[in-house]
Amino acid sequence: MDLVLGIDAGGTSSRCAVRTLNGDPVGYGRSGGGNPTAHGAATARSNLASAVRQALGACDPARVRAAVAGVAGFGTTPGDLAELWSALGLAVAPRVVGDAEIAFSAGTAAPSGTVLISGTGAIAAAVANRSLAAVADGYGWLLGDTGSGFWLGRQAVGRVLDTLRHGAPPYGQLAESVADRLLGTGEEPLGPGVVDRVIRAVHARAPLALAELAPLVTAAAEAGDAVAAGLVTQAAGHLVDTVSRVREKDATGPIVLAGSVLTGGGPVGHAVRDLLARRWDAPVTVAGDAACAAAWLAARDLVPDPDALHARIMRPLSIERA
Structure with missing residues (x-):
């Protein structure tokens, strides 16, 4: 056999x-x-x-x-x-x-179309006869990967720091969950006093560990956290813009979504599919x-x-x- x-x-x-x-x-x-x-x-x-x-x-x-x-x-x-x-x-x-x-x-048996991947990193590619014809982003966390899990985690920490330093309680689910993940549950209440601790905790970890915070963003967005929902909207917009750099406006081939940010049924994937449907009349499948x-x-x-x-x-x- x-x-x-x-x-x-x-x-x-x-x-x-x-x-x-x-x-x-x-x-x-x-x-x-x-x-x-x-x-x-x-x-x-x-x-x-x-x-x-x-x-x-x-x-x-x-x-x-x-x-x-x-x-x-x-x-x-x-x-x-x-x-x-x-x-x-x-x-x-x-x-x-x-x-x-x-x-x-x-995601498809078709020979040509477009693939968008958003996991730890992010990249879009045009595929022609099962070979790459054009690529956008995929530069890695330091130079690009906009809309990726790393991008979501990094943006989340920045927003949380601003919220803790300039806002007032209640700080919201995103701030609470990110602080808990980075600092652990402690007796010190959230606020400006923990900003430096959050910064030190982030710099003590490997940079790519920020991607581990992406599920906290999507969970908070689904729970109605306005800051997290805004990040989801931004991520989806960045990802679809990345697709537009490798896909013609009149293209009809399938679009395949791959990577943990897009395939788990979360809000980023839903937002991306909605935006894709507005720009292209084409089938969208999940890898x-x-x-x-x-x-x-x-x-x-x-x-x-x-x-x-x-x-x-x-x-x-x-x-x-x-």
């Missing part, structure tokens, strides 16, 4: 899906981040190897006929991982592509499992009906969600 293998090597986690050419699930593996830029080559290789071995289980790796690996940030090249594939016993080396291409195929999408890309040239295979492979199954 011939197999295909798909890898989603992100900055936070690595996932691997193994499927038959009929789309049947064979195995699924997950491990730590597989982006060499973020974690170093040795750690990335180790994490990727763990995910692949889990997914293959007792299967003979030589049965894998094709494989595709999506790597966040284009952090590696096929040559960087050649020894890893050989050590795993794979007879074929995975084709390495960017995570935007994988994310697009996780599914990226590792399964990579497996489909590996299989599509080996089967007579790639679109039907896409529907089978991308159907949510317990093996991927466990």
Whole structure:
């Protein structure tokens, strides 16, 4: 029985899906981040190897006929991982592509369209014949990623500091939840006296840890916090503006939304979909499992009906969600 293998090597986690050419699930593996830029080559290789071995289980790796690996940030090249594939016993080396291409195929079987990703970072890309044609943002937290989880967290802390320094109680859910996350529950009441403590707490953490505050923003917005709701509106506007830099006004191809900020059913995703619908008459879909999408890309040239295979492979199954 011939197999295909798909890898989603992100900055936070690595996932691997193994499927038959009929789309049947064979195995699924997950491990730590597989982006060499973020974690170093040795750690990335180790994490990727763990995910692949889990997914293959007792299967003979030589049965894998094709494989595709999506790597966040284009952090590696096929040559960087050649020894890893050989050590795993794979007879074929995975084709390495960017995570935007994988994310697009996780939401549609169409060859061309647009993908918008907002997780820790943010990027939009035009896809033409399953290859990137244009990219906007994706510059990283220091230079861009506007509308991302990091952006939401950073903006939230800034607004909370202004609220605590210049406002008056009650300070609202966003201020309370951000202060609690950063400082812990303490006896000192919120107000100007805790501003310096909040600043020190933020600078004591890794910069990207600010992205962990994004869910606090969306939760506060859903609860009616006006400051948080304003940040959600701004984030959605920035993200759709990013899309407009890679998508023509008369484009009709599908738009795929990916990343934790857009796919969890939260307010940013809803706001983005509303804004997209005002600008383009096009289908908007939410990306599914990226590792399964990579497996489909590996299989599509080996089967007579790639679109039907896409529907089978991308159907949510317990093996991927466990």
